[in-house]
Amino acid sequence: MRGVSRNLPGTAAAYDQAAVLARLVGARMAERLDYMKISPQRIADIGCATGDGIRALQARYNKTQALAIDVSLPMLHGVRAHSSRLTRLLGRLLNRGPQLINADARALPLADNTLDFVWSNLMLHWLDDPLPALREIHRVMAVGGLVMFATLGPDSLLELRSAMEEVGADDTARRFIDMHDIGDMLVAAGFADPVMDMEVLNFTYRHPRQFLADQRHLGVRDAFLGQQPFRTWRKVFSAWPRDHEGRWPLRFEVVYGHAWKPAPRARPAHTAEGHAIMTFHRP
Incomplete structure (x- = not known):
């Protein structure tokens, strides 16, 4: 995933x-699963980070084969670190996993029709174009499988962008894709019955440097905000309006989506470029 530097030791x-x-x-996504009648045998968390998602999924679906997939090796090491030695041993003996896979979402080392359920929490917005990843997810999913994800939408970071504009700084913060465009991508990738919704989550920070530090600890500061001289950041911080408690507010538009992999459509026996060939015979 270009621009994301989570491979740092x-x-x-x-x-x-x-x-x-x-x-x-992730907790909001899990609440949505209460309304999904699924009994998956093989599940994957793509962009798993240190494994909160895959652990929650294994607790919910405790007889599944689970895959934790991330492009960052340190994140996968973090998944392993959350398990005790006994848990890891029992996982290997009982094939309970999760199995750790170091891979890009756009090139999954999995066979076609492998997974029943794919979960992805705040990964897709790091891709300049999510469509190849959605097509790859569609490829590895079994018919009837469910994909569920969350990603950031275009109204994220509005306060920060407004401050950048006020002081004449370049808006180097990452741009995010609209909810409706993501829905169109799901259909283009081959999924059916996409459901999209969104909510705005409002955070406050004691100081803008706390926000910068959080993004650095997540390993995504430059990918998220772009590179600016620190004196430019100081101007931006001075223009960033505080709330009535003297804190710096920042909103995140979170887009949620899910869709199903339908059975392939049957084509007529004789086709050319997807069109049926009709043959006429003279009497």
């Missing part, structure tokens, strides 16, 4: 302390 330990948004969004 030591990032995983600090990640857990700063990943407040990811944990909150």
Whole structure:
């Protein structure tokens, strides 16, 4: 995932302390599962970070084969670190996992029609174009499988962008894709019955440097905010309006989506470029 620097050594330990948004969004996603009647046999958390999602999924679906997939090796080491030696041993003996896979979401080392349920929490917005990843997820999912994800939407970081504009700084913060465009991508990737919704989560920071520190601990500061001279950041911070408690507010638009992999459509026996060929015979 271009622009994301979570491969830095030591990032995983600090990640857990700063990943407040990811944990909150993961909890919201889990609530949605209460309304999904699924009994998956094989599940995967793509962009698993240090494993909160896959652990929650294994607790919910305790007879599944689970895969924890991330492009960052330190994140996968973090998944392992959360398990005791006894748990890891029993997991290997009972094939309970999760199995750790170091892979890019756009090139999954899995066979076609492998997974029944794919979960992805705040990963897709790091891709300049999520469509190849959605197509790859569609490829590895079994017919009837469910994909569920959360990603950031375009109204995220509005206060910060407004401050940048006020002081004449370049808006280097990452741009996020609209909810409706993500829904269109799901259909283009081959999924059916996409359901999209969104909510705005409001955070406050004691100081803008706390926000910068959190993004650094997550390993995504430059990918999230772009690079600016620190004196420019100081101007931006001075223009960033505080709330009535003297804190710095910042909103995150969170887009939630899920869709199903339908059975392939049957084509007529004789087709050319997807069109049926009709043959006429003279009497």
